[in-house]
Amino acid sequence: MAMRAKAIGMGGMGALAAGIAVLAASSAAAQSAQDAGSLLGAILGQSGTSSPATTAAPPPGVTRDEASGGLRLALGKAAERVVAQLGRPGGFADDPRVRIGLPGALGKLDGLFSALDRAGVGGGLSAKLNAAAEGAVGKALPLLKSAITRMTLTDALGVVTGGDTSATDYFRRTMGPDLQQAMTPVVAKSLSGVKAFQALDSFTARNSLIAGPFGARDLTGYVTGKASEAVFLCLGEQEREIRRNPLGTGSKLIAKIFGKG
Numbered sequence: 001m002a003m004r005a006k007a008i009g010m011g012g013m014g015a016l017a018a019g020i021a022v023l024a025a026s027s028a029a030a031q032s033a034q035d036a037g038s039l040l041g042a043i044l045g046q047s048g049t050s051s052p053a054t055t056a057a058p059p060p061g062v063t064r065d066e067a068s069g070g071l072r073l074a075l076g077k078a079a080e081r082v083v084a085q086l087g088r089p090g091g092f093a094d095d096p097r098v099r100i101g102l103p104g105a106l107g108k109l110d111g112l113f114s115a116l117d118r119a120g121v122g123g124g125l126s127a128k129l130n131a132a133a134e135g136a137v138g139k140a141l142p143l144l145k146s147a148i149t150r151m152t153l154t155d156a157l158g159v160v161t162g163g164d165t166s167a168t169d170y171f172r173r174t175m176g177p178d179l180q181q182a183m184t185p186v187v188a189k190s191l192s193g194v195k196a197f198q199a200l201d202s203f204t205a206r207n208s209l210i211a212g213p214f215g216a217r218d219l220t221g222y223v224t225g226k227a228s229e230a231v232f233l234c235l236g237e238q239e240r241e242i243r244r245n246p247l248g249t250g251s252k253l254i255a256k257i258f259g260k261g
Contacts, residue, residue, distance in 0.1 A: 078238035093130035098230035132190035
């Protein structure tokens with residue numbers, strides 16, 4: 001057993017030695033210590049050392065202020081469209097991409113429950129969950145606009161020159177937890193108002209083996225998470241569309257910063 005462990009250890013040392021040899025050969029062509037660090041990280045399966053961030057430049061023919069102002073305008077329009085889209089009656093329930101199904105183990109029976117609800121013989125739980133999300137989405141707009149206002153010039157330039165959903169990714173990173181926190185009490189109040197908690201408790205009391213444990217707090221967190229995911233999904237779609245067809249926004253400045261002016 002000891003000999004086997006020793007052999008494995010020798011094999012690992014051999015692999016490391018080979019990796020170091022590759023690094024030594026490659027480092028001759030490396031331009032900086034960061035490059036060598038990245039190579040070592042690749043060999044050892046680690047992230048390595050990244051190069052210092054550089055400030056993004058605006059597109060040709062666009063000033064930094066134009067890029068920042070145009071981006072803020074575009075994102076404001078996108079945010080308003082997302083909230084209007086999801087916050088209307090049926091904004092969740094009628095859209096299969098964001099429709100909120102039943103939670104936990106009940107999700108396996110979602111199709112059956114939906115059919116019963118449409119026939120008027122179900123408890124309407126799924127409809128209540130989606131209605132609660134629609135009522136909470138309005139909380140997203142002031143948070144999104146606040147995040148747009150706080151965006152630095154460097155952030156804005158990075159977004160303008162970034163990928164198709166770089167602004168959405170920025171929002172998800174900087175305000176995702178705040179959005180869920182703001183939505184939670186609204187979702188809880190809405191779920192209580194439409195008697196979703198009672199509907200869930202009533203069903204689980206009669207069908208505990210099917211439903212499993214899933215209480216009021218779980219339900220609130222479940223709906224809040226789904227609503228937040230839907231906001232970012234639809235915001236990403238709006239962002240891609242603006243980048244694809246900036247002229248469709250009706251703003252010459254937006255068209256200019258995205259190369260269609």
